[in-house]
Amino acid sequence: MTSxxxxxxxxxxxxxxxxxxxxxxxxxxGLRRLDDKVVASKAGPLRHKEPNTFWVDNYQRRYVPARGDLVLGIVRAKAGDVYRVDIGSADVATISYLAFEAATKKNRPDLNPGDMIYARVLNANADIEPELVCVNSNGKRGKLGVLQDGFFFKCSLNLGRMLLRENCPALGALNEELPYEIAVGVNGRIWVKAHTPRDTLGLVNAILSLENAGYAEIEKVCGNLTEVMQT
Amino acid sequence: MEKQKDEKSGNEKLRQMSCEFNSLSRCDGSVMYSQGATIVIAAVIGPVETKTQNLCIDGSYLECNYRPKAGLPQVKERIREAAIRDVLELALLSESYPRSKMSVQVQELEDRGSMDACALNASCLAMLIGGLPMKYSFAAVHCIINEKGEIVLDPDLSEMQHQRASFTFAFDSVEGNLLLIQTKGSFKIAEFNDIECLCRAASAQIFEFYRSHLANYHGRASKETATTPMEET
Incomplete structure (x- = not known):
């Protein structure tokens, strides 16, 4: 990635x-083609990833679904053979009863309105509702599925994406302090779980303190995370 | 830019502009924008789900609300609201989010002159910070001719009391086309043309303001962008 x-x-x-x-x-x-010209449609720094991918990296808070994204959703309702799930996008997403591990027509998953799920976007198109799944192509759940207990909060889309980067130093730095579970969605939603409420709140504060750190400053901020968690 | 301002007479420069991004927490993008003592907050929400009656299958529905400082919106506010919506509809790339709604809220905090222009500029900045797709950004400039026949650019409230004619122009950032003209009072065609040129020149300053503040907000030194402008001229 080049600036x-x-x-x-x-x-x-x-x-x-x-x-x-x-x-x-x-x-x-953030980029579109206009005849033979390439024109920006959003304000932000232009990013380039080798060899040939370009995008505008703007600070946005509204999620737009894309195929393959990992998202956190809240079940809103049961409707026929699907659940309606709120993932923060323009449309409510749907997830089929059969998109869970070991689910059959007889053996339906036990989900109720208000439950939180960690899911992958199966298809996303501007013209139709996004569809989610909680299994991979082999029918295994992996890390997806219903999230029990824990604490849920929202952040900017940039922070979610930054935490999900392969070499993000933040989660490792937090892990040195205390054991915890985390699920990060690219829709700007984060779920964390630690042993005590005090630890959980410390984690939330530490993660939110990364909100305004850019890609460059993140390592510096990670050095101070211990202090943030104490307060 | 500072030097240029000093050379011009006091009547022909814009008042001090300033802005603060995302001061509201629950919307998708917000900006507190001020020109001199005139202050507005603009917020955008979108794309979100729309009511079936407003649903449009090949584009998004744009909603605009303008709230005065006190009381309910009256006819004057409705006109302003319609003007903002008309300009935003031109600039918004609505086909990228079909079947959705974009909502723009403008709250007046202090009206000390040039409110139309200020509200338009604030809503443009809010759209930019909210990450809504646009064909171009736009800038609005207000200008009056006072009783002595002098042209006053971006007047404040005391200067506006002695006006013979009042003009508001909005320009796009790519080709500089006119998006909006609002005029009031009596004037000659030659005066109109002079003022259009003056406002067009002033809009470049506003675009420069947008660019430098948004670049700063996105964590980039504004110096870097100032030396390498990518704008097509």
Whole structure:
């Protein structure tokens, strides 16, 4: 990932156009094609990932579903053979009764309105409701499924994405302090569970203190996490 | 920019602008924006689920609410609300979120002149910070001709009491096209053209303000972007 220029809606990004002449490029969120021009539609720093992916990394709080995303959802209602789940997007998502491990038509999962689930987005399209699953392609639940107990809070989408990066130092730094369980959704929702309420609140404060740290400062902030947790 | 301001006479420069992003916690993007002593808070929510009666299958529904400082919105506020919605509809890339609703709330905190322009600029900034897709950003500028026939750009309340004609223009950031014209009072065509040129020049300052503050907010030194503008001219 390389840092790059700041773009505003309507700005033409000629660096991508040049690259597109020689090979295929992938335009992510915040960029669109207008005839043979590439134009930004959001304000934010332009990011580039080798070899050919571009997107605008703006600070956003509303989640837009994308296929393969891991999200935290709250069950809102039962409707026929699906549950309606709130994942913070424009539309309410659905999850089938059969999208859980070892579920059959006879053996339905026991979910009630208000339950929290950790799920993967199976399909996401602007024109239809997003659909979730709680199993992988082999029918195993893995880390997905219903989350019991614990504490749930919301944060910005950037923080969720940052914690889910492969080499994020924050979760490791917290793990040195105390044992805990965490589920992070890219929809800006986090669920944590520790042994005592005091520990849980400490964790929440520590995670929220990362909110305004950029990719660069995160390691510095991680050094102070112990102090944040004590207060 | 500072130097340019000093060269111009006091009547032909914009008042001090300032803004604060995401001061409200429950919406998707908010901005507290001020031009001189005129202050507004604008907030956006979207895309969210819409009522079936407003549902549009090939674009999103845009809702705009303008609240005065005290009391309920009256005719004056409704007109302002409609003006904001008209401009936002032009700028918003509504086809990217079909069947959804975008909601813009503008709350007046202090009206000390040029309220229309200030509300429009605040709603543009709120859309940008909320991450809603747009074709271009826009800037609105207010200007009056006073009784002596002098042109006053971005007047405050005391200057507005002696006006012969009042103008509000909104321009887009890409081609500089006019998005909105509001005029009141009597003026000559030549005066109108002069004022349009003046407002167009002033809108560049506002776009520069948007860019530097948003770049700062996204954790990037504004100096870096100022030296490498990517805007097509």
């Amino acid at each position: 790059s220029n700041f773009v505003m809606p309507g700005d033409r990004v000629s660096s991508i156009e040049d690259l597109a002449k020689t090979k295929r490029v992938i335009l992510g969120p």
